[in-house]
Amino acid sequence: MDGGYSGNYAVVAVAVALGAAFVLAGVVANRLLRPHVPTAEKYTTYECGLDPVGDGWAQTHIRYYVFAYLYVIFAVDAVYLFPWATILDTDGYGLVTLVEMVVFIGFLATGIGYAWRRGVLRWV
C-alpha cells in the first residue's frame, strides 16, 4: 500500500461514497417499509401540541457574536501551530523557533486576557 497523497485521498473519497451509499440504502429501505398516512395535523410544526404561533424562522439576537470574532481569530492562529509543531524537534530549528512560538502564544494569551478584562467573556 503506497502512502501517496492521491492514493490517500482517493480512499477518503471512496469512504465518503460508502457512507453516502449506506445512508441512501437506509432511506430506500425505509421508503419500502414505512406506511404513508398523511393528515394535515401531522405536518404542522411541533409546538408542544398547541397551534404554532408565528414563523419558525424567527429573528433572534445572537448575543455571543463577540465569541464568534474571538473564535475566528484563534482558530486561524491555531492552524499555524500544526506545521510548526512538526518541525520543532528537527535540527536547525529548536530554540529560535521556540522563542518565536512563545511570542506567538503570548499574543494569543494577551488577546484573551484583554477580552477577559473588558468583560466580553461574560455571558449576557
Place this chain on the structure above:
Amino acid sequence: MSEVLEAALRLIVVFAAFLTLPLLVGQLEHKVMAHMQSRMGPMYAGGFHGWAQLVADGVKFAQKEEVVPAAADRTVFRLAPALALIPYFVAMVAIPIGPGLVGRDIDAGIFFVLAVMGVGVIGTLMAGWASANKYSLLGAVRQVSQLMAYELPFVLAAASVAMAAGSLGFTDIVDAWEPWWLIWQLPAAVVFFVAGLAELNRPPFDMPVADAEIIFGPYTEYTGLRFALFLLAEYAGIVLLCFLTSVLFLGGWHGPFVDSWVWTFAKAGVLAFVVVWLRVSYPRMRADQLQKLAWQILIPVALAQLLLTGVVTVAW
C-alpha cells in the same frame, strides 16, 4: 490490483466497526446507566440481558413513517442526517488501532480528523435551521455557540501532542509515546476529552438538545430513520472521541506485557464508560457556565500546556 483489494478490505472492516461499535457503546450506556440508577435496563430483546435492544430499535426506526413538517425546507431537512453521520465514518478511516491496523494511514492524520469532525456539526445546524421550528432553531444556535467555544481547546490540545511527537501522523505519535507522557500531557488529555464531549453534546454539555427546555433541540422534528441516523452519529462520535483520546494521549496499543490492538480497545472502552458515568453524575451546564469553562479554564490551560510542551521538547 492487490493494493486496491487491500484498501477496499480495510475500508470494509472500518465500515463494519462503524456500524457495530456505536451499538456496543449504546448498549453499554443503557446498562451502565441503569445499574447506576438501581434499575435493570432493557432485559427482553434477544433474551440475555436485552442484548438485542438496539438492533430491535433499528428495525423499528426503519419501519417508521417519515414526517417532514409542511413549513420545513424539505431538501435541507432531508440531507442533514447524512451530513451529520458520514464525517464520523470518514474520520474513523484514519484512526489506527494497532501497528498497521488502520483504514488508511493518512500522513496529516490529526489535522485530517479534526477537520472532518468539524463538518459533522454542519448537519446539526442544517437540521435546526431547516426544521422551521423555534425549538430547533434555538438548539442550533446553542450548538454553534458551543462549537465555537470548544473547538479551540480541542485543537490546541491536539497540537500539544503533535508537537511532543513531532508529527501529525497517528502511527508516529503512538510510536513516539512513552508512559511518562501520561503525566506530562495530562492537562492536554483532560482538555481534549472534555472539549470533545462538548462537541458531541454529551451531558453535562447537552444544552443544545436539552430535553426539558427545547424538546430535543435541532432533532425535534425528526422521525423514523433520519432520527436514528442522528442518534447513530452521536454514538459514532463517542466511539471516535474515545479512540482518538486513547491513540493520542494514552499510548494506543502500547501496554504492559505486549503491544497489541487489544490495549487500544481496552483504553477506548474505559473512556466510553467514563462518558456514560459523566452523564449519570453531572447536571446540565448553563450557557454562561459553558462559555466560562471553555474560555476561562480550558483555553488558558491548553495554551499553558503548549508552552510547557514546547519548552520540554526543545530542552530534552
